[in-house]
Amino acid sequence: MSWGKYILGALIVAALVHFAAIFAVPRVLMNVAMERIGAAGANVWHTTGRVTAASRQIVRPSPDFAYSACVFDLSGGPVIITATPWDDYWSLSLYGANSDNFFVIDDREAHYGAEITLVRKGTANPEGASMVVESPSARGIALIRRLAPSPSTYEAAARIAPEDVCASVAQLTN
Amino acid sequence: MLRRILVWIAAIGAGVLLGLVSAWAALQFGGSSFTEHYGHWVHSRAAGSTAAGPYTRAIIARDGLLALSAREAVYFSLYEDDQGRPLSESCIYELNGRPLDARWWSVTLYADDNFLAQNTDNAHSMDASRAGNDAPWNVRISPVRGDATRWVSSREARRGFIVMLRVYNPQRDFRPSEQSLPVLTTISCAGEAS
Numbered sequence: 216m217s218w219g220k221y222i223l224g225a226l227i228v229a230a231l232v233h234f235a236a237i238f239a240v241p242r243v244l245m246n247v248a249m250e251r252i253g254a255a256g257a258n259v260w261h262t263t264g265r266v267t268a269a270s271r272q273i274v275r276p277s278p279d280f281a282y283s284a285c286v287f288d289l290s291g292g293p294v295i296i297t298a299t300p301w302d303d304y305w306s307l308s309l310y311g312a313n314s315d316n317f318f319v320i321d322d323r324e325a326h327y328g329a330e331i332t333l334v335r336k337g338t339a340n341p342e343g344a345s346m347v348v349e350s351p352s353a354r355g356i357a358l359i360r361r362l363a364p365s366p367s368t369y370e371a372a373a374r375i376a377p378e379d380v381c382a383s384v385a386q387l388t389n
Numbered sequence: 390m391l392r393r394i395l396v397w398i399a400a401i402g403a404g405v406l407l408g409l410v411s412a413w414a415a416l417q418f419g420g421s422s423f424t425e426h427y428g429h430w431v432h433s434r435a436a437g438s439t440a441a442g443p444y445t446r447a448i449i450a451r452d453g454l455l456a457l458s459a460r461e462a463v464y465f466s467l468y469e470d471d472q473g474r475p476l477s478e479s480c481i482y483e484l485n486g487r488p489l490d491a492r493w494w495s496v497t498l499y500a501d502d503n504f505l506a507q508n509t510d511n512a513h514s515m516d517a518s519r520a521g522n523d524a525p526w527n528v529r530i531s532p533v534r535g536d537a538t539r540w541v542s543s544r545e546a547r548r549g550f551i552v553m554l555r556v557y558n559p560q561r562d563f564r565p566s567e568q569s570l571p572v573l574t575t576i577s578c579a580g581e582a583s
């Protein structure tokens with residue numbers, strides 16, 4: 216029996232599985248994060264309370280930030296995302312299904328808050344939208360970070376978080 | 390014929406196993422290929438970047454999912470003390486830093502599972518708003534506060550914990566170096582003669 220073809224076959228399978236696993240890791244981890252954050256539904260902001268030792272949704276959370284997270288889903292059309300301004304550092308960042316941070320805006324650029332219209336890459340931009348951002352994937356995560364290292368600043372940040380919007384255009388027009 | 394089929398099944402099974410083990414090994418031990426080192430600090434400039442390669446992206450997703458791109462924030466991780474030993478709850482450390490060319494920084498301690506240590510000391514981090522960013526600063530990292538002015542608790546962090554430095558809105562001339570980043574010094578370890 217010639218073992219060469221079996222060894223070659225095993226090596227080809229190993230290479231395919233290796234690259235598939237490397238490719239899949241960020242997507243699987245993002246899916247897990249989206250399942251956890253978006254358990255109550257997509258296109259809505261979720262606040263998780265101040266980060267403590269019990270915060271185990273996403274690795275390496277910072278206890279110095281007040282986080283708001285939204286799983287966006289563009290399958291029903293564009294999604295409007297707004298971030299209410301904050302006295303100290305804040306940012307709005309968007310992550311694709313492969314975990315890439317494809318967009319970020321902070322208070323240096325948006326003193327009065329941010330409002331974006333998120334569309335799927337390759338689709339037509341909605342008319343009249345002021346800031347259109349193209350997402351490389353249909354689903355992903357939007358994250359607002361507000362610097363709030365003390366209990367009092369966290370409470371203040373938590374009070375303005377309900378003013379943020381994450382909703383499909385269809386939701387808003389209905 | 391049956392023997393040939395069985396050998397093919399075994400070869401494919403071995404290939405799948407080898408592929409998975411090699412992928413795990415690449416993520417476990419291959420991180421150093423995609424990172425920069427400044428003293429004992431480890432930094433991946435590709436964190437959050439859309440230009441990250443598949444290996445970097447996978448490692449970043451595992452260790453720091455939802456990281457920001459380098460334009461917004463840069464991250465440094467410390468896994469070892471000044472003598473190259475894993476960071477341990479049984480030791481007392483002092484972290485000495487100088488002002489950083491950035492708007493804000495923080496130092497946070499994570500257990501080896503990448504989550505905050507399971508303690509209720511409410512001292513998981515220290516940041517520029519408390520320590521200042523216009524003069525040298527120091528932070529004690531230890532399981533009990535003692536007489537420390539600024540303290541990050543390592544209680545229940547066990548062995549192998551991580552100290553993470555976040556630098557937000559780095560200025561254009563921010564150039565990390567061993568000299569500019571905070572320096573960790575081991576003060577003492579339980580069970581060692583001082």
